[in-house]
Each structure stands twice: as C-alpha cells, then as structure tokens.
Amino acid sequence: MTFLRFAVRRLVEMAVTLLGASFVVFGAMYLAPGSPASFLLSGRSASPAALQAINEQYHLDDPFLVRYLRWLGQVLQGDFGRSLTYRTDVSGLLADRLPATLLLVAMALLVVVVIGLVLGWIGAVRGGTTDSAILVTTTLAVGTPSFVAAVLLQGLFAVKLGWFPSSGAGEGLLDMAWHLTLPAIALALYLIGMLARVTRSAMLDALEGEHVTVARSRGVPEREVIRRHVFRNSLGTVLTTGGLIVSTLLVCTILVESAFSVGGLGQLLELSTTTKDFPTVQAISLIIVALFMTVNLLVDLLHPLVDPRVTLGSRRSDA
Template sequence: MSFLRFAARRLVEMAATLAGASFLIFGAMHLAPGSPASFLLAGRSASPEALQAISTRYHLDDPFLLQYLRWAGRILHGDFGRSITYRTDVSRLLADRLPATLLLVVMALVLVVTLGLLLGWIGAVRGGAVDSAVLVSTTVAVGTPSFVAAVLLQGLFAVKLGWFPSGGTGDGVGDMIWHLALPAVALALYLIGMLARVTRAAMADVLGHEHVTVARSRGVTGHHVIRRHVFRNALGTVLTTGGLIVSTLLVCTVLVETAFSVGGVGQLLELSTTTKDFPTVQAISLIMVGLFMAVNLVVDLLHPLVDPRVTLGSRKATG
C-alpha cells in the first residue's frame, strides 16, 4: 500500500473516530449529575423565570441531538463556545494556558526518551549487577504514580530544601522551565521506568538472535553490533509504545498540574469538571482525543522506516 493511500485512509478513519468520540464526550457531560445552571446560581434559590433565562441563554432546554449538532457545527468552524465559569471564549482560555502545558509535556517527553532509552540500553548491554540495578530502579519508578511523585518531589526539593519553586509557571521561557522542572520529573518518572523496561526487554531479545552472533563472529566491533543490529531492530518494539506514552502524559498532566498549581490546560480541565463548565471540558477532551490519534498516526507512518519488515497497512504497523 502506498504511503499517500495509507495516510489518506487513516485520516478518514481518524475523522470518523473523532466524530464518534465527540458524540460520546458531549453525551457524557450531559449524563453527569448536576447542571451548569446550579453552578451559575451558586446555591442561591431562583425563580422559574431566572432558571428559564439561564437555560435559554445556554440552550439547555433544547433536545440533546440539536444541542450536539449545534456544538459540533461550531467546532468545525473553530468555535469551542463560551466558558460558563470564566465567562469568556474557550478558545481564549486554551490559548492562554496551552503554552505552559505544551512546555511541560515537551520537557517530560525529553526526559522519558533520553533516560528511558539510556537505562534500557545500559541494562541490556551491561547485564549483571548493572542490569539488576536498572531493573530495581525502573520497578520503583513504574510503581510510583505521578501524583505520588509530585507530592514527594514538592515536599523534598521545594518545601524542605527550597531548591525549586513549589508551584506556578513563572514569567518568560527560562523562568517557566525552572518552575516546571519538578512537575516534568513527576510527570516523566513512571514513563521513564516503563520505556526503560521495554527497551531492555527488546534489546535483550535481539541479542540472542542468530544475526547478532554471526556479526560478532565476523569481528564486527561490539559498539557497532549494538547500535546497528541490536538497538535498530529493537526500536520497532520501542516505537509501538509511543502512543501509550503520549496518552499517559496527557492524562497525568491533569494530576501534576493540579498538584503544582500550574496554570495549564490540565488544571483548567480539573477545575472545569468540578464546576460543570460543559464547553471547556468538552473542548479539552476532544483536543486530547485528537492529539492521541495524531500521535498514533505518526507512529504508524514511522514504523516501516524503523523496521523495513513492516509494511504500511499491515496488522503489526497499525497495532
């Protein structure tokens, strides 16, 4: 299957999946207990006329399907609606908070890829006590949830030692990186352990293959064998975890941003869910689904480049 044909087919599938996800996201918010009107009233009693005015303004009394179609039509034109809590456009809220979240995710992703691949490489190649140390450390990392890591890091390095800020995002790129250092470590810790273990297992498996033994018997240097024959062949297995890594980063960002009071999209999602801010929750959830599918598409397109044995459209490539 040609590259363009495969990409076009996947884009059509993504559009259909995104449409289905949008319906589920919109419906899930309306099935949740409570209503935006109760939050807007802040617990105060209101006359039927006042309740009707709120319902009319936000179209809460319209049939569900009509509400969904109206909302989906606005989304297609780039209009995510107006926040019930903040009384402003959701697009403006996202634009204000997105830079902090993107920087946090990028910092965490750099840590995950760098340390995860390095630890997995070292564990598989060195073996012995070094491998045991890698296994123990990665087991601890995998067994530490992001919100637990956030509390521990904040308590030790921010509160007790005072080396890093305990929260906030700072001003300017440099200050933002400094404020987001601890949140990035907390966000990346679990995934570093997971990627290291996947890399180690994949490389250890390839080390036992016949072509590696043949290469060594022909006098090929050890470093060249590891880089050219072992790591390259193991990279296909490692790449398949890319979608899981990104989806975990997106989900855990909510917990980490809340713990460190980072004014990003994750914290906005948590606050909007609490206050029944339907338009904001729906917009953020839909964007997260879209990002996850985009990452999976990129992984599928890169897989044949990493592993020539995989063809576009094959079961292995799309898995």
C-alpha cells in the same frame, strides 16, 4: 500500500472516530448529576422566570440533538463556545493555558526518552549487578504514581531545600522551564521505568538473533554490533511504546498540574469538571482525543522507517 493511500485512509478513520468521540464527549457531560444552571445560580434559589432566562441564554432547554449539532457546527468553525465559569471564550482560555501544558509534556517526554533509553541500553549490554540495580530502580519508578512523585518532589526540592519553585508556570520560556522542572520529573518518573524495561527486553531479544551472531563472527566491533544490529532492531518495539508514553503523559498531566498549580489544560480540565463548565470540559476532552489519534498516526507512519521489515498497514492487520 503506498504512503499517500495509507495516510489518507488513516485521516478518514480519524475524522470518523473524532465525530463519534465528539458525540460521546458532548453527551457524557449531560449524563452527569447536576446542571449548569445550578452552578450559575451558585446554590441560590431562583424564580421560574430566572431559570427560564438562563436556560434560554445557554440553550439548555433545546433537544439534545439540536444542542449537539449546534455545538458541532461551532467547533468545526473553531468556536468552542463560552465558558460558564470564566465568562469568556473557551478558545481564549485554551490558547492561554496550552503553552504551559505543551512545554510540560515536551520536557517530560525528553526526560523519559533520554533516561529510559540509556538505562535500558546499559541494562541489556552490561548485565550482572548493573542490570539488577537498574531493574530494581525501574521497578520502584514504575510503582510510583505521578501524584505521589509530585508530592514527594515538591516537599523535598521546593519546600524543604528551596531549589525549585513550588507552584506556578512562570513567565517566558526559560522561567517556565525552571518552574516546570519538578512537574516534568514527577510526570516522567513512572514512564522512565516503563521505557527502560521495554528497551532492555527488546535489546535482549535482539541479542539472541542470528544476525548478531553472524556480525560478531565477521569481526564487527561489539559497539557497532550493539548500535546497528541490536538497538536498531529494537526501535520498532520502543517506538510503539513511545506512542503509549505520549498518551499517558497527556492523561497524567492533569494530576501533576493540579499538584503544582501549573495552570495548564490539565488543571483547567479538573476545575471545569468540578464546576460543570460544559463547554470547557468538552473542548479539552475533544482536544485530548484528537492528540491521542495524532500520536497513533505518527507512530504508524514512522514504524516502517525504523523497521524496514514492517510495511504500512501491516501492524494494524496483524493486530
């Protein structure tokens, strides 16, 4: 299958999946207990006339399918509606909070990739006591949830030692990076352990391959054997795990942002869910679904590049 045909097919699949996801996202909020009208009234009693005015303003009395189609048409034009909580356009809210979330995820991903790959490499190559120590360390990391790591890091390095800010996202790129250092580490800790163990396992499997034995018999330096014949052949498995890592980062950022009061999309999603801010929750949920599918598409497109034995579409058919 050619690259172009595969990419077009996957984009069509993404569009269909997004359409189905949009219906689920829109409908799920209306199945939850409570209503936007009760939040807008802040618990106060209201006359039937006042309730009717609110329902007409926000089209809450329209049939479900009519509301969905109206919302979908607005989304296709880049309009996610108006926030019930903040009384402003949802698009503006997302634009203000998206940079902090993207920088946090990017920093956490960098930490995961660098440390996870290095630990996995060392564990597979060195073996012995070093490998055992790395296994114990990564097991502890995998067993530590992100919100627990956030509380521990915040209490030690921000509150007690005062080395890092305890909350907020800062202003400007460098200040934001400084404020997001602890949240990024908390977000990355669990995934570092997972990537290290996957890398170690993949490299140990590759070390047992016949091509490695042949390379060594030909006198190829060990460092070159590890780099070209072991690590490179492990990248397919590592890349597949990388897609899962990015998806997990997008989900776990909600907990970490709330713990550090980052003020990104994750914290906005939590607050909007609590206050029944339907338009905001629907917009963020749809964006997260779209990011998930984009990550999976990129993994599928990159997989044949890091592992020539894989052809476009073969992983999907084998699954």
